[in-house]
């Protein structure tokens with residue numbers, strides 16, 4: 377560690393006493409947060425409160441709004457704010473730029489008011505397209521303005537801790553992701569050789585297509601017109617959009633997605649729970665047995681290979697499952 381790094385203002389940022397991470401320079405990404413010890417999957421990494429909140433849509437926040445919020449801070453919080461650097465290097469050129477780079481949307485007291493909090497510690501974590509931590513979410517016990525991140529998988533001591541800055545964009549290609557991020561991502565997933573990168577883009581595009589079949593809509597929650605990023609038979613596309621894909625196909629589609637997502641390091645508990653639920657829907661006894669046997673396998677690829685025996689098989693629950701999914705979709709649309 378150089379003298380410059382030892383004296384860096386981030387060294388004085390107040391970390392929680394039990395923080396399982398430290399702040400350090402991160403190769404080609406300014407500074408970042410690194411695990412000090414092994415962090416188990418599901419463990420809380422950080423619960424962070426905002427220094428201040430500005431109750432406005434982000435595009436309407438002005439330099440003066442940030443100045444007023446800054447002036448109202450206690451002296452120690454003012455010092456903390458002034459320690460933040462633009463990607464670990466120089467001071468930000470304006471208060472507004474500091475706000476823009478260190479803010480997260482928060483939900484306040486059941487109101488629909490747009491509100492943005494200035495989170496000094498959460499904003500020290502870098503982005504990854506294969507993150508090992510969850511995106512920051514409200515912690516209800518300690519107030520909805522408080523955000524927390526948890527380990528998505530076991531994290532080794534020394535490993536950089538990252539989350540996804542733009543939720544829901546993992547299934548886009550590297551080019552699309554970089555355009556949305558507005559910086560050239562240097563995460564491990566994007567740093568791979570060009571052939572590995574092409575394979576990764578292909579897997580992510582394939583999962584996006586498979587998810588379209590399973591959910592009947594794309595990442596933006598819309599049905600696609602003819603400009604699909606993957607080729608789908610029009611009849612099949614219509615069946616997907618009407619949620620009429622038979623249960624055995626639905627199960628195989630989800631398992632294949634999981635096998636591909638596993639390769640990309642993108643499995644999370646939510647999708648695991650979803651497929652566990654789907655596996656319990658079979659009513660035809662033989663199908664149910666195959667689904668259970670598939671789910672008992674160790675890897676998602678093995679689960680898919682066993683479940684392949686369900687290919688083309690009808691199930692007694694097909695009609696009811698389609699009805700139930702359509703009702704759930706209609707209820708969600710009404711809200």
Ligand SMILES: C[S@@+](CC[C@H](N)C(=O)[O-])C[C@H]1O[C@@H](n2cnc3c(N)ncnc32)[C@H](O)[C@@H]1O
Pocket residue numbers: 404405406407408461462463464465477478499500501502503504559560561562563
């Ligand atoms: C909120 S800051 C993250 C912490 C920052 N690295 C620091 O030193 O304070 C966001 C900025 O970090 C950099 N950054 C974050 N993730 C990155 C990544 N995966 N690749 C390259 N730069 C990244 C970008 O410059 C981005 O605008």
